[in-house]
Amino acid sequence: MIVAKLIDTTLCIGCKACEVACQEWNDQEYTMGTFDGSYQTKPELEANFWNLIKFNEVEKDGATSWLMSKYQCMHCADAGCLAACPAPGAIVPLANGTIDFVHENCIGCGYCITGCPFDVPRLNATTKKAYKCTLCSDRTAVGLEPACIKTCPTNCLTFGERDELLRMAETRTGELKADGFADAGIYNPQGVGGTNVLYVLKHASEPEQYGLPKDPVIPWTVSLWKGPMKWMGTLMFWGTVLGAFFHFVIYGPQDPEKHGHPEEPSDKS
Amino acid sequence: MTNPNPEIRIPRFDAYERVMHWMAALSFFYATLTGLALWSPKLYWMATMMGGGYHIRGSHPWVGVGFAVVMGVMARRWANGMRLDADDRIWLTRMHKYATHDHAALPPSGRFNAGQKMLFWAQLATTLALFVSGFVLWFPEWMPRSLRLLSIAAHPLAAIGSITSILVHVYMGTAAVPHSMRAMLRGYVLPEWARFHHPKWYKAWRASHHV
Numbered sequence A: 001m002i003v004a005k006l007i008d009t010t011l012c013i014g015c016k017a018c019e020v021a022c023q024e025w026n027d028q029e030y031t032m033g034t035f036d037g038s039y040q041t042k043p044e045l046e047a048n049f050w051n052l053i054k055f056n057e058v059e060k061d062g063a064t065s066w067l068m069s070k071y072q073c074m075h076c077a078d079a080g081c082l083a084a085c086p087a088p089g090a091i092v093p094l095a096n097g098t099i100d101f102v103h104e105n106c107i108g109c110g111y112c113i114t115g116c117p118f119d120v121p122r123l124n125a126t127t128k129k130a131y132k133c134t135l136c137s138d139r140t141a142v143g144l145e146p147a148c149i150k151t152c153p154t155n156c157l158t159f160g161e162r163d164e165l166l167r168m169a170e171t172r173t174g175e176l177k178a179d180g181f182a183d184a185g186i187y188n189p190q191g192v193g194g195t196n197v198l199y200v201l202k203h204a205s206e207p208e209q210y211g212l213p214k215d216p217v218i219p220w221t222v223s224l225w226k227g228p229m230k231w232m233g234t235l236m237f238w239g240t241v242l243g244a245f246f247h248f249v250i251y252g253p254q255d256p257e258k259h260g261h262p263e264e265p266s267d268k269s
Numbered sequence B: 001m002t003n004p005n006p007e008i009r010i011p012r013f014d015a016y017e018r019v020m021h022w023m024a025a026l027s028f029f030y031a032t033l034t035g036l037a038l039w040s041p042k043l044y045w046m047a048t049m050m051g052g053g054y055h056i057r058g059s060h061p062w063v064g065v066g067f068a069v070v071m072g073v074m075a076r077r078w079a080n081g082m083r084l085d086a087d088d089r090i091w092l093t094r095m096h097k098y099a100t101h102d103h104a105a106l107p108p109s110g111r112f113n114a115g116q117k118m119l120f121w122a123q124l125a126t127t128l129a130l131f132v133s134g135f136v137l138w139f140p141e142w143m144p145r146s147l148r149l150l151s152i153a154a155h156p157l158a159a160i161g162s163i164t165s166i167l168v169h170v171y172m173g174t175a176a177v178p179h180s181m182r183a184m185l186r187g188y189v190l191p192e193w194a195r196f197h198h199p200k201w202y203k204a205w206r207a208s209h210h211v
């Protein structure tokens, strides 16, 4: 069973209870930032801050409004972080669809940051390891819902079976459309095979307004590096090794006695 | 004299050049093994062999910088002598003759033949590419995403290029050209070797030593 998290952005009131719950459950120290004139807790995710409520201020129909969104790991079906990671067992796709980071096996190369189309993982400067939301794999394993879901006071967040949540999202989108939000829809980007974090958006044709990329895919340089380039490298390595070996077998070493040089300077000169 | 005196030792690489060369070779070897381990989970056993993934993530960039510095020293020492002359250009168009031991069809070489010169320039180019892209990959937290995306493909591409050219180089130095190893390990070659492989260089040496 694939589990997922549904975020109905229309119901988020920006209370940030989920941020606190995430910090608490994962026992993370809060690093003080500076106040930059926004209600948002921080401008960005951090190695010890995995769940950020974004207060996206946008001008819509002559009025300023907040398009709330929740920024964390999307638990992609086709995960770029996993494609990029060289260390076996550092990034583990669980049977329930969660992309889990296992820090004992992480070597801190940071490739997952570059591979992730959502720019989610962060390196901790002291431990030199990568961190991100685990979808509370330590809670879901024993049948509990993730900490953020547990704490949300408005039912903006729901956890459950993915197919079930998609049906709920459809229903909710229908309601919004009936209320006059013609552009309402679901964010479940297919470029990464769909995500296990789903959003209901009022303005689904412009996810950028929510800080969500429009058509996220694993970056092509990452795919090249982990795909065709590996074949090319293997081919060139064995081609050269075997080429050299058979060159030796066919032609043997260079031998002045046999392969004399006619233009060599005459000894009589 | 008519025949080269086999007793004579012709100095080819002084100690500075030999140490510099083997430092390049050793650091290259280390960076190759650890770098390949950082490429793919399938090659991760190399990381285990070299002290574990976490360790090599720390050491690979430092050794890479060391390699780049040695290559800089090598460039200062050899770049002048590595310029292609008119004979070299003809040599390059007849490389297949070299590979098939048809030496009669080749113009004479100086201290380095055109193939060696090309290896040198190829190594300098890939070293530069590896250094720049490697620096970006070293500090992912501080580097712009666009540069990281570029480097993550450029670094292994440059590595493939330099590793394959070094494979050819190692084959030449160990098996294909007998006694060249003596030049790089002990520093000298015998007249017959010099006359056959590097006639113009040999001629110049003879002229300056009046033999």
Ligand code: HEM
Pocket: B012, B021, B024, B025, B026, B028, B029, B112, B115, B116, B117, B119, B120, B123, B166, B169, B170, B173, B174, B180, B181, B182, B183, B184
């Ligand atoms: C461990 C493997 C290596 C072996 C066995 C090896 C062997 C040799 C030998 C025998 C020579 C002397 C050729 C002559 O007398 O003309 C030489 C020269 C040279 N080596 Fe290496 N080498 C190795 C690795 C490297 C590496 C990693 C580099 C640079 C990245 C390098 C760069 C050069 C250059 C530029 C020269 C002078 C031109 C030439 O001979 O091609 N070598 N090497």
Ligand code: SF4
Pocket: A072, A073, A074, A075, A076, A079, A080, A081, A082, A099, A115, A116, A117, A118, A119, A120, A121, A132
């Ligand atoms: S959002 Fe990024 S870190 Fe999360 S699973 Fe997808 S690629 Fe990996």
Ligand code: SF4
Pocket: A081, A084, A085, A086, A087, A090, A091, A101, A105, A106, A107, A108, A109, A110, A111, A112, A113, A121, A129, A130
């Ligand atoms: S930082 Fe850790 S999790 Fe990320 S790619 Fe490197 S080894 Fe994998």
